[in-house]
Amino acid sequence: MRIDFHSFVILALAVTMTSSATYQRSSQLAGQSFLNAFKFQAISDPTNGRVTYVNESTAKADKLVSVANNKLTLRADYTTKLSSSDPGRKSFRIMSNSQYETHVAIFDIAHMPQGCGTWPAIWEVGANWPNEGEIDIVEGVNDKTPNTCSLHTSSNCTMPSSRAMSGTVSGTNCYAYANGNAGCGVNINDNKSYGPPFNSNGGGWYAIEKRSTYIKIFFWERTSGSVPSDVKSPGSSINTSHWGTPAAYFPDTYCDLSTHFGAQNIIINLTFCGDWAGSVYSSSGCPSTCVDYVNNNPSAFKNAYFEFNSLNIYE
Ligand SMILES: *[C@@H]1O[C@H](CO)[C@@H](O)[C@H](O)[C@H]1NC(C)=O
Ligand SMILES: *[C@@H]1O[C@H](CO)[C@@H](O)[C@H](O)[C@H]1NC(C)=O
Numbered sequence: 371m372r373i374d375f376h377s378f379v380i381l382a383l384a385v386t387m388t389s390s391a392t393y394q395r396s397s398q399l400a401g402q403s404f405l406n407a408f409k410f411q412a413i414s415d416p417t418n419g420r421v422t423y424v425n426e427s428t429a430k431a432d433k434l435v436s437v438a439n440n441k442l443t444l445r446a447d448y449t450t451k452l453s454s455s456d457p458g459r460k461s462f463r464i465m466s467n468s469q470y471e472t473h474v475a476i477f478d479i480a481h482m483p484q485g486c487g488t489w490p491a492i493w494e495v496g497a498n499w500p501n502e503g504e505i506d507i508v509e510g511v512n513d514k515t516p517n518t519c520s521l522h523t524s525s526n527c528t529m530p531s532s533r534a535m536s537g538t539v540s541g542t543n544c545y546a547y548a549n550g551n552a553g554c555g556v557n558i559n560d561n562k563s564y565g566p567p568f569n570s571n572g573g574g575w576y577a578i579e580k581r582s583t584y585i586k587i588f589f590w591e592r593t594s595g596s597v598p599s600d601v602k603s604p605g606s607s608i609n610t611s612h613w614g615t616p617a618a619y620f621p622d623t624y625c626d627l628s629t630h631f632g633a634q635n636i637i638i639n640l641t642f643c644g645d646w647a648g649s650v651y652s653s654s655g656c657p658s659t660c661v662d663y664v665n666n667n668p669s670a671f672k673n674a675y676f677e678f679n680s681l682n683i684y685e
């Protein structure tokens with residue numbers, strides 16, 4: 371059969387449109403099942419934070435992790451005053467047991483950690499960093515709005531400065547060893563995407579869609595009138611083609627995503643101070659110095675917690 375170029379384009383478009391944006395649910399996680407799909411990592415923070423990541427038994431004993439009403443809460447210690455010789459403030463770092471190639475993950479988040487010195491993150495990472503890539507979905511420091519989404523990769527991966535997204539470019543070179551590992555970031559065009567304004571608005575939904583040809587990150591405020599029905603009430607399948615313009619869009623125009631990204635683990639962690647939150651601490655309008663503040667003001671971290679309503683993963 372001979373297919374001329376015109377029919378070929380239409381055929382390719384039809385195949386892309388019908389198959390590319392639909393996914394089947396592989397994990398429906400909330401409360402205890404969410405916790406069971408992850409493991410605690412009591413490791414030292416490579417970004418030099420004033421933190422002690424605890425194991426699961428310490429997290430449970432110290433009530434840093436809890437499940438109630440089918441919600442999962444992960445928090446830092448907010449009762450202990452630390453001396454300078456103590457290790458850092460106790461907190462959590464959990465990593466998914468499974469790895470994901472092409473996937474969509476929808477995080478329904480009721481609350482995220484806030485407070486001067488906090489540096490929370492929901493992110494994905496492949497093996498052998500940065501060779502199999504890092505995707506930061508939720509990340510920020512010292513309550514500074516909005517949220518920044520970014521990629522960190524091996525060399526030869528850059529992003530166009532102009533692209534189809536609602537966010538604003540903060541960097542275009544994704545190479546981890548350029549610009550002090552700033553990555554190719556995108557600031558979400560909505561201050562309710564992060565920190566205290568996110569929390570006082572009841573949180574919202576973050577979703578990542580990762581494919582070999584693009585990575586998209588979406589954000590909807592809790593009170594938004596335009597949350598897609600398959601995000602608001604996740605079912606057994608989804609179709610991302612009606613989700614609209616993403617907050618952050620990372621296309622493969624100048625970056626072969628299939629060679630820069632391997633299978634990804636999801637990580638959720640909260641550190642304090644360190645390479646990012648510490649270095650911009652005083653310019654964030656926070657009091658004292660970061661380490662002193664974190665050591666001496668435990669009650670300031672009462673709101674340094676994530677509360678998740680659910681996590682649905684589609685492949
Ligand atoms: C915790 O999160 C931050 C922010 O993404 C990250 O840079 C840091 O490496 C993480 N620490 C660990 C031990 O995972
Ligand atoms: C968890 O960490 C605590 C404190 O470091 C340690 O005493 C305990 O043995 C650890 N438990 C497990 C199961 O590793």
Ligand SMILES: *[C@@H]1O[C@H](CO)[C@@H](O)[C@H](O)[C@H]1NC(C)=O
Nearest residue numbers: 513514515516559560561562
């Ligand atoms: C968002 O927050 C930043 C500071 O974090 C501020 O400079 C900016 O004006 C805010 N934008 C809006 C639209 O309020």
Ligand SMILES: *[C@@H]1O[C@H](CO)[C@@H](O)[C@H](O)[C@H]1NC(C)=O
Nearest residue numbers: 387388391392609610611612
């Ligand atoms: C996915 O949604 C798009 C846009 O609404 C629609 O054109 C397409 O038919 C849908 N695909 C499936 C398999 O439902």
Ligand SMILES: *[C@@H]1O[C@H](CO)[C@@H](O)[C@H](O)[C@H]1NC(C)=O
Nearest residue numbers: 525526527622623624625626
């Ligand atoms: C850089 O990536 C482009 C694809 O984006 C590829 O064509 C080119 O060969 C790569 N260059 C090197 C030196 O690997």
